[in-house]
Amino acid sequence: MAMKMKAAIFVEPNRIVLGEKPIPDVGPLDALIRITTTTICGTDVHILKGEYPVKSGLTVGHEPVGIIEKLGSAVRGYREGQRVIAGAITPSGHSMACLCGRHSQDGADTPHGFKAMGGWRFGNTLDGAQAEFLLVPDAMANLAAVPQGLTDEQVLMCPDILSTGFAGAESGGIRIGDTVAVFAQGPIGLCATGGARLMGATTIIGVDRVPARLEVARRMGADYVIDARSQDPVQEILRLTEGRGVDVAIEALGSQSTFEAALRSLRPGGTLSSLGVYSEDLRIPVDAFAAGLGDHRICTTLCPGGKERMHRLMSVIRSGRLDTRPLVTHRFTLDRIEEAYDLFSHQRDGVLKVAITP
Amino acid sequence: MAMKMKAAIFVEPNRIVLGEKPIPDVGPLDALIRITTTTICGTDVHILKGEYPVKSGLTVGHEPVGIIEKLGSAVRGYREGQRVIAGAITPSGHSMACLCGRHSQDGADTPHGFKAMGGWRFGNTLDGAQAEFLLVPDAMANLAAVPQGLTDEQVLMCPDILSTGFAGAESGGIRIGDTVAVFAQGPIGLCATGGARLMGATTIIGVDRVPARLEVARRMGADYVIDARSQDPVQEILRLTEGRGVDVAIEALGSQSTFEAALRSLRPGGTLSSLGVYSEDLRIPVDAFAAGLGDHRICTTLCPGGKERMHRLMSVIRSGRLDTRPLVTHRFTLDRIEEAYDLFSHQRDGVLKVAITP
Amino acid sequence: MAMKMKAAIFVEPNRIVLGEKPIPDVGPLDALIRITTTTICGTDVHILKGEYPVKSGLTVGHEPVGIIEKLGSAVRGYREGQRVIAGAITPSGHSMACLCGRHSQDGADTPHGFKAMGGWRFGNTLDGAQAEFLLVPDAMANLAAVPQGLTDEQVLMCPDILSTGFAGAESGGIRIGDTVAVFAQGPIGLCATGGARLMGATTIIGVDRVPARLEVARRMGADYVIDARSQDPVQEILRLTEGRGVDVAIEALGSQSTFEAALRSLRPGGTLSSLGVYSEDLRIPVDAFAAGLGDHRICTTLCPGGKERMHRLMSVIRSGRLDTRPLVTHRFTLDRIEEAYDLFSHQRDGVLKVAITP
Amino acid sequence: MAMKMKAAIFVEPNRIVLGEKPIPDVGPLDALIRITTTTICGTDVHILKGEYPVKSGLTVGHEPVGIIEKLGSAVRGYREGQRVIAGAITPSGHSMACLCGRHSQDGADTPHGFKAMGGWRFGNTLDGAQAEFLLVPDAMANLAAVPQGLTDEQVLMCPDILSTGFAGAESGGIRIGDTVAVFAQGPIGLCATGGARLMGATTIIGVDRVPARLEVARRMGADYVIDARSQDPVQEILRLTEGRGVDVAIEALGSQSTFEAALRSLRPGGTLSSLGVYSEDLRIPVDAFAAGLGDHRICTTLCPGGKERMHRLMSVIRSGRLDTRPLVTHRFTLDRIEEAYDLFSHQRDGVLKVAITP
Known part of the structure; x- marks a missing residue:
């Protein structure tokens, strides 16, 4: 008889319980991880609210820190008992998407190897990380040992938040001396701000409507902050840049208004790097788009995963370049995860991210 | 008293006469070109119809082939009597936009050197090429000698059509073995098709509603053509690619329907390279955009100019890699340019491009 | 008792017999391929001569075309009986080298996942393709189904020669309108010439000392050829480019003299893309290198592998963009492979590539 | 009769006096700058020693900070009295080299617009900055106004040292999480170290033989320093990276031993970014080069110039991201410049850079 484990399960819209x-069986390419810390993501709240559909009965969550409990028979290069993380996105490594560098759009099971968001499997198409145990597919491509001396909370943002936020800066192609605006300073926007700083932007403008988040934005690297409740961000950005606009605008919320403001704050030839998850059609105003003649670039980026990425991100933490611990504002045991969802989904009490420990 | 010349002048919407x-004076950095052949662009029709505003009294046109009549006092490296072309876009070379590689968004006169479409001066902010003489600003950055043995009509597409079309392929980042769809096979789309072929795409799909244009598309390099009157282009592209979608979709018309079809025909992680001039807001359907999580790239490109570009394009012609002469379907003297506008703006008689000779 | 198969085995320098x-056992991630056609590479000749050391007893060869005989228990997405190729380089897909895009320098077994040439396993660290059967490791990352209608000989160059040659053009970053010189027109140089053509170079100069190869160079896309026995290639290239030099020089032999000539033929800011296998230290003349101030780039590229690459290359063949069949000059059965080595290693009888059929 | 000014003049090897x-005449595209601060570069010492040939009678120096005294008749966008810098490299903006993005290899006067080091004019082909006045050619492409609040010494490194050092990091393509070694921590190596930090490298290893320079290296961003007098740098780098090697190695001296050590410290697929000025042929050891099969990249970079670059670099200073003032260790008036050369060329007294004030 299979052993049992606790897990946060999506039942129906507005019910994650x-x-x-059963603790899952381990296939030849898998690894079973005993979760020591995990967290809740904004995407999980979309799932909770029924805005992003997943199958009833699925375990939610895609941000694991844990210990290898059991390795599949074909897995080489790891040992049981090792402390590891895995990315929110778990590319197979062997699909055509992976082999051409588009790991997040992996479609290992499709004839052509491309599937939109196909690399996102935890808490989407496979059982996720908000549980006592997590089965990691294609373990050799995905498990990354945690360097000695780093705590669970220090690396907890690597699987998704830090990877996504940095990717916003990276897809923007930020160069030394660039001017960058980051729209929304939630956890991902804050990491995008940190990523812009890390890549050499010298004027970084953080925009949000919550003063406490703007405070954290400064700690993550913003040179200027704009409170969108009291100031028009586009006007203020044009003022700060003497009418020029920014080289790169990062959208980190997923709304028409931030998308449009990002576009309007760009200089001609600039890049809008979009990280938000949109729930409605987007409109591109023809004037902001220079009628299609402005040499604009709009790019979207899904969180990059895979072990090489995780090692890179943990090296950022280990080197002290960026400290993501200020993002962990609340802590819960797995037993109290329903409370955690309640707090997090209502954005109460200044919550940024919660740490969940089974 | 200044000498006079003939010129096609925008008077008011629906009136180019x-x-x-006066033949213009030559400033220190300018060159005066005696036009031998020029042409009419779709953008000129936008001007004619009042859809793109220019000042009344402006000479229209931005595609010059001619002979140097007089050089400015500070111009070095050329001689009078030389046969030359200049690009539709005439970057100054010395603006900040130019110095960071965004020549088309030049803003030589603005404090920060960026201005949307600022590099487009002929027939937009300066008198244009549909005249007996043309004043070329920043001549040293813009005049390109025509290689011996090439006729006016052979190089007539270089200043705009070929530069723009190729740029659609280049901005798409086409690689050897890519699958590419080109939406609309007007002159620019045809050159984009040729550019995709030249960069190594191995499956090129041309889409249009005019059978004669689809015929030319095959000559320019399309492997497949889709007549959008009788087939749904997205469905047909998915069928041709076995459900995968294309690596790069090039939009070469400037409408919501082609933009949207281009997006829907992309594989995850693909690039929509947009060349069209849009007259209305664009809508990005959230499903086609994978909610912002598909690693999509949308880029717009204004025609690249400058003499280096012109030399590159003329080398394509000289080497026989692509022959743009099939695009010249009609010929007029400058005296009859009003007739030419009438034909071209109504797309009568299978017209693709007209050659105008003063 | 294990079944036996015939194989070309390296015994000691100057002896491949x-x-x-035994026909190899199939591990969970492997596939066993029955070889239908293979070939001999210049690298195999280095092995034969003892210039590149491999273990005695190893089966040689890394260019397989065949039929899937048996799939490992964990392999998904293929079926036995399918006609396939695999690249000379067989990346694991899951190493850190792979996950950062450096598949050819794979080091799946090393702690950090990078090992120089680590992706080259067939006929180097694992038994190779000059045999009746071949065991393909990490089959899901490496097997590529051959499109219907293509013969073995049509795709025989894809695993190595075409992938390497094209990579020389790709690493050079060739753009539409570039001027490119390719030093040496052996099989790899010929494919580099074809790659330069495919990427849009408009002036392609092929250099060799064998007139018959220069003939083939023209068929593969060279606009000019230089016979290095009668002309100084650098002087001739400078003459052809009016003193300017080439944008990209591809080295496809592996000698000091071609490397140096490639460097001397570059324009300032140009790229030397090196494909050759060098057996001695290289010298960079300080004058040709502009004392280190010429914005030169020198890059080396090992053959890219993996199934995505193989599909791309086969699409080039299928689309008719390039025909590599002229490279197959001789045919042998596997039984006569020692003869084939004798012919090929002595470059007799105008041999370019041989087809070997078990 | 022309007014006279003081200037440091190269007379013959070992004699700069x-x-x-005469104060130079101002042509239509020029600007005359009254120098307020300048400095001496290692390249000037090469000139002094006769290792880099310039014409006798030339004013030396290429790092100007000053005030616009007079503008050429065709110069727009500046006013006399403005405080400005210009880069060591003064691209014309209008050459083909410039128009394809290779500004430092400018050849404005050559038919094809490429000339090795052609963008370096001050103190090389034109009179330089170690004088009371400096004539800046192509002023519109080169003058950059100093932001308010920055002192001369704060921006003194921008024209050359900072631009070159950062370019070493940029050409290396450093990414977030990279491991980088910088060979030699003279002024340029120190700025390369700062540039690597600014671009997101998380393990930066500085190598030199002078302990005081290693101290400054830590302040500029090195995580580890290696004293090459007491440790073998390659062995130590391999130890620090657990045998893996670095992603990017920057050479900032110009010797065979540092070049070779940089190559040997690279991981497969890594980049050697070379900044040094070499006076002898370089040797590439075949083993360190993986016989040409290691996917290595070697790139050289000449200091980027132009006003856009200068603005970017000054924004680094203004934003407080990096403080280059520790590099200015000594100060002299122009009258005592011969003393300054004596100190600087003998590397006495811990000198890094000297500030010279007319």
């Missing part, structure tokens, strides 16, 4: 599930 | 103007 | 070996 | 020269 703590339930019991 | 052949009139007289 | 046809012998017998 | 303070002499008098």
Whole structure:
């Protein structure tokens, strides 16, 4: 008889409950991880609200820190008992998407190897990380050992938030001396701000409507902050840049208004790097788009995963270049995860990210 | 008293007339070109119809082939009597936009050197090429000698059509073995098709509603053509690619329907390279955009100019890699340019491009 | 008792013999391929001569075309009986080298995942393709189905020669309108010439000392050829480019003299893309290198592998963009492979590539 | 009769003397700058020693900070009295080299617009900055106004040292999380170290033989320093990277031993970014080069110039991201420049850079 474990299970819209599930069997390419810390993502809240559809009965969550409990028979290069993380996105490594560098759009099972968001499997198409145990597919491509001396909370942002936020800066192609605006300073926007700083932007403008988040934005690297409740961000950005606009605008919310403001704050030839998850059609105003003649670039980026990425991100933490611990504002045991969802989904009490410990 | 010349002058919406103007004075950085052949662009029709505003009294046109009549006092490296072309876009070379590689968004006169479409001066902010003489600003950055043995008509597409079309392929980052769809096979789309072929795409799909244009598309390099009157282009592209979608979709018309079809025909992680001039806001359907998580890239490109570009394009012609002469379907003298506008703006008689000779 | 198969085995320097070996067992991630056609590479000749050391007893060869005989238990996405190729380089897909895009320098077994040439396993660290059967490791990352209608000989160059040659053009960053020189027109140089053509170079100069190869160079896309026995290639290239030099020089032999000539033929800011296998230290003349101030780039490229690459290359063949069949000049059965080595290693009888059929 | 000014003049090898020269006439595209601060570069010492040949009578120096005294008749966008810098490299903006993005290899006067080091004119082909006045050619492409609040010494490194050092990091393509070694921590190596930090490298290893320079290296961003007198740098780098090697190695001295050590410290697929000025042929050891199969990249970079670059670099200073003032260790008036050369060329007294004030 299979052993049981606790897991946060999506039942139906507005119901994620703590339930019991069998501890999964380990296939030849898998690894079973005993979760020591995990967290809740804004995407999980979309799932909770029924805005992003997943199958009823699925374990939610895609941000694991844990210990290898059992390795599949074909897995080489790891040992049981090792402390590891895996990315929110778990590319197979062997699909055509992976082999041409588009790991997040992996479609290992499709004839052509491309599937939109196909690399996102935890808490989407496979059982996720808000549980006592997590089965990691294609373990050799995905498990990254945590360097000695780093705590769970220090690396907890690597699987998704830090990878996504930095990717916003990277897809923007930020160069030394660039001017960058980051629209919304939630956890991902804050990491995008940190990424812009890390890549050499010298004027970084953080925009949000929550003063406490703007405070954290400064700690993450913003040179200027704009409170969108009291100031028009586009006007203020044009003022700060003497009418020129920014080289790169990063959208980190997923709304028409931030998308449009990002576009309007760009200089001709600039890049809008979009990280937000949109729930409605987007409109590109023809004037902001210079009628299609402005040499604009709009790019979207799904969180990059895979072990090489995780090692890179943990090296940022280990080197002290950026400290993401200020993002962890609340802590819960797995038993109390329903409370954690309640707090997080209502954005109460200044919450940024919660740490969940089974 | 200044000498006079004939010129096609924008008077008011729906009125471009052949009139007289003084032959311009030559400033220290300028060159005066005696036009031998020029042509009419779709953008000129936008001007004619009042859809793109220019000042009344402006000479229209931005595609010059001619002979140097007089050089400014500070111009070095050329001689009078030389046969030359200049690009539709005439970057100054010395603006900040130019110095960071965004020549088309030049803003030589603005404090920060960026201005949307600022590099487009002929027939937009300066008198244009549909005249007996043309004043070329920043001549040293813009005049390109025509290689011996090439006729006017062979190089007539270089200043705009070929530069723009190729740029659609280049901005798409086409690689050897890519699958590419080109939406609309007007002159620019045809050159984009040729550019995709030249960069190594191995499956090129041309889309249009005019059978004769689809015929030319095959000559320019399309492997497949889709007549959008009888087939749904997106469905047909998915069928041709076995459900995968294209690596790069080039939009070469400037409408919501082609923009949207281009987006829907992309594989995850693909690039929509947009060349069209849009007259209305664009809508990005959230499903086609994978909610912002598909690693999509949308880029717009204004025609690259400058003499280096012109030399590159003329080398394509000289080497026989692509022959743009099939695009010249009609010929007029400058005296009859009003007739030419009438034909071209109504897309009568299978017209692709007209050659105008003063 | 294991079944036996015939295989070309390296015994000691100057001795590759046809012998017998057990047909290999198939591990969970492997696939066993029955070889239908293979070939001999210049690298195999280095092995034969003892210039590149491999273990005695190893089966040689890394260019397989064949049929899937048996799939490992964890392999998904293929079926037995399928006609496939695999690249000379077989990346694991899951190493850190792979996950950062450096598949050819794969080091799946090393702690950090990088090992110089680590992706080259066939006929180097694993038994190779000059045999009746071949065991393909990490099959899901490496097997590529051959499109219907293509013969073995049509795709025989894809695993190595075409992938390497094109990579020389790709690493050079060739753009539309570039001027490119390719030093040496052996099989790889010829494919580099074809790659330069495919990427849009408009002046391609092929250099060799064998007139018959220069003939083939023209068929593969060279606009000019230089016979290095009668002309100084650098002087001739400078003459052809009016003193300017080439944008990209591709080295495809592996000698000091071609390397140096490639460097001397570059324009300032140009790229030397090196494909050759060098057996001695290289010298960079300080004058040709502009004392280190010429914005030169020198890059080396090992053959890219993996199934995505193979599909791309086969699409080039299928689309008719390039025909590599002229490279196959001789045919042998596997039984006569020692003869084939004798012919090929002595470059007799105008041999370019041989087809070997078990 | 022309007014006279003081200037440091190269007379013959080992003789740079303070002499008098006419204040230059201002052509239509020029600007005359009254120098307020300048400095001496290692390249000037090469000139002094006769290792880099310039014409006798030339004013030396290429790092100007000053005030616009007079503008050429065709110069727009500046006013006399403005405080400005210009880069060591003064691209014309209008050459083909400039128009394809290779500004430092400018050849404005050559038919094809490429000339090795052609963008370096001050103190090389034109009179330089170690004088009371400096004539800046192509002023519109080169003058950059100093932001308010920055002192001369704060921006003194921008024209050359900072631009070159950062370019070493930029050409290396450093990414977030990279491991980088910088060979030699003279002024340029120190700025390369700062540039690597600014671009997101998380393990930066500085190498030199002078302990005081290694101290400054830590302040500029090195995580580890290696004293090459007591440790073998390659062995130590391999130890620090657990045998893996670095992603990017920057050479900032110009010797065979540092070049070779840089190559040997690279991981497969890594980049050697070379900044040094070499006076002898370089040797590439075949083993360190993986016989040409290691996917290595070697790139050289000449200091980027032009006003856009200068603005970017001054924004680094203004934003407080990097403080280059620790590099200015000594100060002299122009009258005592011969003393300054004596100190600087003998590397006495811990000198890094000297500030010279007319």
